[in-house]
Amino acid sequence: KNAGQIAGLNVLRIINEPTAASLAYGLDKKANETILVFDLGGGTYDVSVLDVGDGVFEVKSVAGDTHLGGDDYDRRIVDWLAEEFKKSNGIDLKSDRQALQRLTEAAERAKIELSSRLETSVNLPFITADQTGPKHLEMTLTRAKFESLTSDLTERCRGPFLGALKDANLTPQQIDEVVLVGGSTRMPVIQQLVKNLTGGKEPHKGVNPDEVVAVGAAIQAGVLKGEVKDILLLDVTPLSLGVETLGGVTTKIIDRNTTIPTSRSQVFSTAADNQTSVEVHILQGERDMARDNRTLGRFHLDGIAPAPRGMPQIEVTYDIDANGILNVKAQDKGTGREQSVTITASSTLSKDEVERMVKEAEAHSSEDRAKREEVELRNQADHMIHQAEKIMKDNEDKIPDDVKSEVTGKLETLKSAAKGSDVALLRREMDEFNEALQKIGQHIYQQAGAATGGSSAAGGEEKKDDVVDADYKEVN
Numbered sequence: 001k002n003a004g005q006i007a008g009l010n011v012l013r014i015i016n017e018p019t020a021a022s023l024a025y026g027l028d029k030k031a032n033e034t035i036l037v038f039d040l041g042g043g044t045y046d047v048s049v050l051d052v053g054d055g056v057f058e059v060k061s062v063a064g065d066t067h068l069g070g071d072d073y074d075r076r077i078v079d080w081l082a083e084e085f086k087k088s089n090g091i092d093l094k095s096d097r098q099a100l101q102r103l104t105e106a107a108e109r110a111k112i113e114l115s116s117r118l119e120t121s122v123n124l125p126f127i128t129a130d131q132t133g134p135k136h137l138e139m140t141l142t143r144a145k146f147e148s149l150t151s152d153l154t155e156r157c158r159g160p161f162l163g164a165l166k167d168a169n170l171t172p173q174q175i176d177e178v179v180l181v182g183g184s185t186r187m188p189v190i191q192q193l194v195k196n197l198t199g200g201k202e203p204h205k206g207v208n209p210d211e212v213v214a215v216g217a218a219i220q221a222g223v224l225k226g227e228v229k230d231i232l233l234l235d236v237t238p239l240s241l242g243v244e245t246l247g248g249v250t251t252k253i254i255d256r257n258t259t260i261p262t263s264r265s266q267v268f269s270t271a272a273d274n275q276t277s278v279e280v281h282i283l284q285g286e287r288d289m290a291r292d293n294r295t296l297g298r299f300h301l302d303g304i305a306p307a308p309r310g311m312p313q314i315e316v317t318y319d320i321d322a323n324g325i326l327n328v329k330a331q332d333k334g335t336g337r338e339q340s341v342t343i344t345a346s347s348t349l350s351k352d353e354v355e356r357m358v359k360e361a362e363a364h365s366s367e368d369r370a371k372r373e374e375v376e377l378r379n380q381a382d383h384m385i386h387q388a389e390k391i392m393k394d395n396e397d398k399i400p401d402d403v404k405s406e407v408t409g410k411l412e413t414l415k416s417a418a419k420g421s422d423v424a425l426l427r428r429e430m431d432e433f434n435e436a437l438q439k440i441g442q443h444i445y446q447q448a449g450a451a452t453g454g455s456s457a458a459g460g461e462e463k464k465d466d467v468v469d470a471d472y473k474e475v476n
Contacts, residue, residue: 001323012224014323018048019235020216021181022057025204033176034060036164038194038203040157041182043069047160049168049175059236061167061257063160066352068153070111070184076149077107077141081122085137091128093137099128114143115186147189154189161197167257178203185209235260238354241318241326244281244290246271247375253318256286256358263319267333270314274306278314280330282343286361288368289375294357296343301330303337309386374423381418381430385411388437395444403439410436 004011015023018037025035032053039046046064050057081103082093093099106122113120124137147154165172178194180203185191194203222228236259242252245268253264270278278301285293304312313333320326331338361368388411392399399407410433417429 013220015217015220015235016046016048016062017181017213018046018062019050019057019059020213020220021179022048022050022052022059023216023219024212025052025177025179025216034170034174035177035179035204036161036175036198037179037181038161038185039064039181040184040190041069042071042184045069045157045160047164049164049170058259059257060170061164062236062238063164063167064355065156065160066355068156070108070182072153073111073150073184073187074104074107076153077110077146078103080141080145080149081107081137081139084139085127085135089130089135091130091135093128096128102127110141111146111187114141114146115188118143143188150189154193157190157193158197161194172198172201175201179212180204181209181212183210235322235324237262237320237324239284239294239357240286241296241320242283242293243268243316244283246379248290249372249375250283250285250288250290250293253316254320260320260324261322263317265315265317268314268316269310270304270307270312271309273309275309275312276304276306277302278304278330280316280328280339282326282328282341285357287357287364288372292360292364292368296326297328297341299328299330299339299341301332301337301339303335304332305334307334377423377426377430378418381414381426384430384433384437385415385418388433391437391440395440398444399440400443403443407433407436407440 001011001014004014018039021037021039022035025037032051035050035052037046037048037050039048044064044066045068046062048062049060051060052058078094078100082100086092093103102124106124110120110122119140119142122137122139122141126134127137128135165175175198178198178201180191180194185194185203186209191203195201219228236257237254238256240252240256241254242250243266245251251266251268253266254262268278279298280301281290281298282296283290283293284296287293301314304314315331315333317329317331318326319329326343327340328343329338329340388407392404392407396404410429414426414429414433417426420426
């Protein structure tokens with residue numbers, strides 16, 4: 001948005017490239033279709049899965065590789081040309097900036113020519129010189145050799161392609177059309193890869209890959225001006241959005257790949273007795289622990305009425321508009337007090353950063369899960385200790401001294417385990433404390449039952465006269 005304003009444009013709406021491509025492709029489509037946009041440009045690679053139909057465009061998932069594009073294919077040709085020249089002439093062209101620039105331009109031309117021909121000639125006269133005189137570069141590059149040099153780059157396209165399908169819960173057979181975007185998709189090897197990945201489906205070639213994004217953006221501008229009717233565009237959030245909860249855990253409120261605009265709410269409570277303020281820590285990312293995610297903002301909600309912990313109800317609402325701008329509101333349902341903040345940075349992450357955060361979450365998933373389970377276990381232990389102390393205080397006269405002594409001993413052991421780092425020990429102490437705590441419940445209810453029984457016996461037969469048969473009806 002800032003870039004557009006600096007360029008002197010009035011920015012009304014921001015859409016990503018695959019979404020723009022789907023607009024250009026789906027304009028005249030009437031039937032409901034699932035399309036996959038395969039965008040391989042000069043420097044980046046993106047895959048998007050969209051549902052298109054009845055004028056509605058809904059992005060189901062996005063994936064990609066921010067370090068893969070046509071430039072990487074060019075560099076492979078440059079490396080090959082320089083290596084072959086060095087073998088023949090003993091001169092490293094890559095150490096000569098001017099020669100390297102000419103090599104890069106020639107490599108790109110060769111790549112383009114190999115999309116329509118089986119071989120091409122690279123001819124660079126006077127590329128360099130030594131004591132014997134000027135040197136000329138003249139080589140023939142076949143399509144087969146080019147595809148061999150870049151086979152690992154082509155293979156890297158496979159992962160994000162399958163990842164996007166997995167995120168959208170689809171199989172390749174459920175894709176109706178594949179749209180190719182970006183000049184690099186003109187390479188026959190890429191078109192063949194797409195065909196293989198979709199089970200033999202031919203990529204759609206009715207859209208010019210160089211113009212499709214600009215055409216889509218123009219259509220969206222037409223929608224905003226009212227010149228184009230009956231089109232609705234639904235984008236998605238690139239990363240999950242959540243809030244930090246007790247123990248430094250991230251509680252997700254809006255999941256990654258949720259269609260926007262959207263609004264989600266969740267009710268939280270206080271972690272301590274008589275707590276009159278809470279901090280709302282807004283997070284973005286896929287990790288389980290708050291410290292591993294990106295902080296978007298923080299704010300405090302004050303003026304909560306003093307009450308036992310767990311009683312106040314604080315509703316936190318996350319609202320994302322069509323431009324990806326996030327509004328967060330926290331409201332105390334008891335007092336009606338509320339606080340809110342608007343965050344414009346929720347959608348300004350580069351594709352590179354989004355991809356890195358998703359990969360980090362996948363790499364640390366088991367470690368994060370273990371940390372989260374440990375924190376949740378400690379929270380359970382803390383809650384158990386709090387509840388036990390409250391029950392013992394409220395029913396002090398009803399608990400025998402031997403039971404009170406046993407439970408107090410177990411309670412201290414549990415407190416000690418909760419402060420330590422041994423999770424297995426903590427779980428074991430919680431189970432043992434639970435068993436001891438049940439004895440308190442038994443004594444309380446036994447006494448209550450005895451008291452009820454005693455009053456019935458005292459009433460004797462005369463109580464029967466007080467019994468009245470009454471009509472009743474079930475209320476559903």
